[in-house]
Every structure is written in C-alpha cells, then in structure tokens.
Amino acid sequence: MKRRHADGTYRYVLVLGAKVNGIQPSRALLHRIEAAAAYANKHPHIELIASGGQGPDEGMAEARVIERELMKRGVDEARIHVEADSTSTYENFLFSRSIWDGEPGLTIVTNDFHVRRAQLVGKLYFGLATDALYAKTPAATKWKYVVREQLAYVKLFINYTRWKWRP
Numbered sequence: 430m431k432r433r434h435a436d437g438t439y440r441y442v443l444v445l446g447a448k449v450n451g452i453q454p455s456r457a458l459l460h461r462i463e464a465a466a467a468y469a470n471k472h473p474h475i476e477l478i479a480s481g482g483q484g485p486d487e488g489m490a491e492a493r494v495i496e497r498e499l500m501k502r503g504v505d506e507a508r509i510h511v512e513a514d515s516t517s518t519y520e521n522f523l524f525s526r527s528i529w530d531g532e533p534g535l536t537i538v539t540n541d542f543h544v545r546r547a548q549l550v551g552k553l554y555f556g557l558a559t560d561a562l563y564a565k566t567p568a569a570t571k572w573k574y575v576v577r578e579q580l581a582y583v584k585l586f587i588n589y590t591r592w593k594w595r596p
Contacts, residue, residue, distance in 0.1 A: 435536040435560045437472040441529040442536040442562075444499075445521050445547060446481015446491030454494050457540050460564040462495055465538045466502035468562055475536070477504065478528050480512040480521040518543075518550050526555070534558035540566040 435442075444465045447458035454462060469477055477499060481491025490513035500506055512525045529535055534557050537547045541563040551557040 435468060435562050437475065438560060439532065439534045439536045440475060441532055442468065442475050442477045442538060443521065443525060443529070444477055444479050444495050445518065445537065445539040445543070446479075446495065446515070447540070449484075449487040449489055449491050449494050451487075452489040452494065454498060456567040457564075458491065458494065459498070460540060460566070461538050461562075462498045462502070464562040464564040465495075466499050466504055468536070468538070469499065469504045469508065470502075476508050476510060478510045478512060478525045480515055480525050482514050482516050482520075484516075518547050519554060521547075522550055522555055522557075532557075534560070536560050536562065538562040538564060540564045542566050 442465060444461055447461060448455040449458065465477060469475060479492040479495035479499065481495065483490040492511045492513040496506075496509050496511050499509055510525075510528045512521070512528070515521045515524045535551060537544065537551065537559050538561070539547050544561045544563055548559045548561065551559045
C-alpha cells in the first residue's frame with residue numbers, strides 16, 4: 430500500500446482513539462490530536478470523527494477526550510462528530526460508518542506504526558480509499574507498539590479470512 434499523505438481530498442477525518450490516562454490523553458493520543466487539529470485548521474472544509482470508547486482503566490471515553498482537546502486547539506465543535514463506543518480499529522470504522530457512509534474515502538489519523546493496518550481495515554472491510562496523517566509515536570513506547578502491531582496483523586487476516594468466506 431503506497432504511503433499517501435493527507436491533502437484535504439476527503440471530507441471526513443477519522444481520528445482513531447488511543448489510551449487515556451484518567452481523563453488526559455496519553456502521549457500517543459496527544460500526537461494524534463495535535464496532527465488532526467493542525468490539519469483541521471489548515472483545511473476548514475473537513476469534518477472530524479473522534480472515535481474511541483472508554484476502557485475499564487480510563488476515566489473518560491477516548492472520543493470525548495479527542496473532542497475536548499480538538500476544541501482547545503481551535504476546532505469548532507460543529508465540525509466534530511463523536512463515536513464513543515468502539516474498542517478496536519475495526520469498530521472505529523464500523524461504529525463511525527453512519528457518519529461517513531457514502532463517501533469514497535477517508536483521512537485516517539493515527540500514529541505512524543498503525544497507519545498501514547488502519548488503512549487495510551478501511552480497504553478490506555469497508556472498500557474505502559484512504560490517505561493519512563502520520564502522527565509520531567513516542568520513542569519510549571515505540572518498540573511495544575511495533576511488536577503489538579505485528580500480532581494485530583495476524584488477527585486482522587485471520588478475522589478477514591473468516592469474514593470473507595463465511596456462508
């Protein structure tokens with residue numbers, strides 16, 4: 430999959446959730462939020478979808494943290510849609526579908542290590558073209574995320590094979 434950076438082509442930007450510490454974004458999530466806010470301020474015609482549920486060890490849904498932080502960075506609340514139930518990359522797309530349905534593609538905002546798999550989910554399960562904002566990954570956690578991502582690829586392809594060939 431060719432690395433295609435976002436250029437304002439798509440109407441919707443899907444900001445994927447990540448760990449929330451209490452009610453504050455983790456550094457990984459903060460990098461996603463900062464990338465999304467800068468992009469939104471540069472492209473006033475786009476709308477953002479803050480996506481991510483609340484884990485058992487989080488004080489607030491990831492999507493609500495994204496929404497709050499985007500507004501702090503000057504993004505108008507009217508441009509932000511919230512999907513606060515998802516617990517996986519697949520669910521980020523699925524539960525946001527009612528917002529972006531009918532669009533030919535999306536811009537995805539996630540950390541650099543996660544972009545490729547997120548784009549595969551969009552393409553394989555939803556038939557979407559995508560471009561991306563590659564938020565940086567904190568150096569202290571990069572190795573952990575890269576290893577975890579390899580395991581997630583295995584799960585993605587096992588689930589896709591089952592989904593594609595089910596009767």
